Amino acid sequence: MNQTVYPAASVLGVVELPADKSVAHRAALLAALADGTSQIVNYPASADPQSTLACLRRLGVRIVEDAEGILHVEGVGLEGLHPPDGPLDCGNSGTTLRLLAGVLAGQPFETTLTGDASLSRRPMDRIATPLRQMGATVELTDGHAPVRLRGGRLRGIEYVLPVPSAQVKSCVLLAGLFAEGTTTVIETLPSRDHTERMLGLDVFEDGAGRRHISIHGGHRIAPRLWAVPRDFSAAAFFLVAGSIAPAGELRLPAVGLNPSRTAFLDVLRAMGADVTVENERTHGGEPLGDLVVRPAPLHGVTVGDPLIPNLIDEIPALAVAAACAEGRTVI
Numbered sequence: 001m002n003q004t005v006y007p008a009a010s011v012l013g014v015v016e017l018p019a020d021k022s023v024a025h026r027a028a029l030l031a032a033l034a035d036g037t038s039q040i041v042n043y044p045a046s047a048d049p050q051s052t053l054a055c056l057r058r059l060g061v062r063i064v065e066d067a068e069g070i071l072h073v074e075g076v077g078l079e080g081l082h083p084p085d086g087p088l089d090c091g092n093s094g095t096t097l098r099l100l101a102g103v104l105a106g107q108p109f110e111t112t113l114t115g116d117a118s119l120s121r122r123p124m125d126r127i128a129t130p131l132r133q134m135g136a137t138v139e140l141t142d143g144h145a146p147v148r149l150r151g152g153r154l155r156g157i158e159y160v161l162p163v164p165s166a167q168v169k170s171c172v173l174l175a176g177l178f179a180e181g182t183t184t185v186i187e188t189l190p191s192r193d194h195t196e197r198m199l200g201l202d203v204f205e206d207g208a209g210r211r212h213i214s215i216h217g218g219h220r221i222a223p224r225l226w227a228v229p230r231d232f233s234a235a236a237f238f239l240v241a242g243s244i245a246p247a248g249e250l251r252l253p254a255v256g257l258n259p260s261r262t263a264f265l266d267v268l269r270a271m272g273a274d275v276t277v278e279n280e281r282t283h284g285g286e287p288l289g290d291l292v293v294r295p296a297p298l299h300g301v302t303v304g305d306p307l308i309p310n311l312i313d314e315i316p317a318l319a320v321a322a323a324c325a326e327g328r329t330v331i
Contacts, residue, residue, distance in 0.1 A: 135155050169195065227283045
């Protein structure tokens with residue numbers, strides 16, 4: 001089929017973006033481990049978050065969606081997961097596999113985590129190393145999935161992340177829920193901080209600029225209402241469209257504004273974009289707000305190393321903005 005696309009004279013309207021998958025995965029896991037029933041509003045229907053729900057159900061967690069699309073998750077606490085009747089299929093979701101590995105490392109049973117062909121090519125040594133240091137038995141297949149875990153008596157460790165990774169950090173912190181003593185993850189460069197925010201963990205920065213995130217074994221999780229914000233990465237393309245259009249105004253309600261995710265907004269504003277934030281609020285430790293973007297002339301900028309980890313998913317949108325900007329942009 002041939003499709004002809006004509007330049008827009010203006011862009012005007014309200015864009016209801018999809019939910020943030022990173023927050024959704026974590027909300028489901030924390031709800032499952034809570035001491036009581038939680039509700040999750042705006043849980044996405046996309047494949048990766050649904051893989052997390054499917055795995056949790058196989059582990060004995062009851063999850064029901066009501067007529068309004070709200071999930072009701074009957075938490076089983078830290079001690080209530082059941083052995084699955086076979087391997088847990090994580091589909092294409094690396095977040096499901098890596099975060100669930102942290103939870104399962106502390107369980108008194110054996111579990112195998114599998115995925116599709118793409119997921120089975122992704123490296124898993126980066127989670128196996130700290131989990132083994134904590135006392136779990138982890139077997140990989142040539143460094144990849146399937147991942148076989150035999151949980152046991154874990155001990156708290158201090159682990160310095162060799163490279164920035166929110167998934168590895170979250171895996172270790174979730175394993176720390178089941179460990180004796182305190183588990184501390186140290187990161188030299190910041191990564192997405194959803195897990196520590198949603199768990200309400202202690203975080204401090206040392207004199208060298210390293211972040212220390214600590215969790216104490218047995219940390220209980222209270223049931224609550226989780227509202228998943230709309231995805232900032234999805235907002236990025238509309239922020240560019242609203243900036244380069246000849247006229248109009250776009251409004252993007254309830255977008256997640258976690259500072260570890262919004263470096264793209266800082267870069268776009270540095271390029272001259274007219275983006276304002278209205279109705280700022282916080283839910284479940286996650287900041288969100290309504291974004292309003294209007295057309296504005298853009299100019300080239302230089303984007304350096306410190307920003308890259310926090311805008312890695314938005315580089316394609318940044319490339320479009322750079323192509324439409326006056327002057328040269330260097331990433």
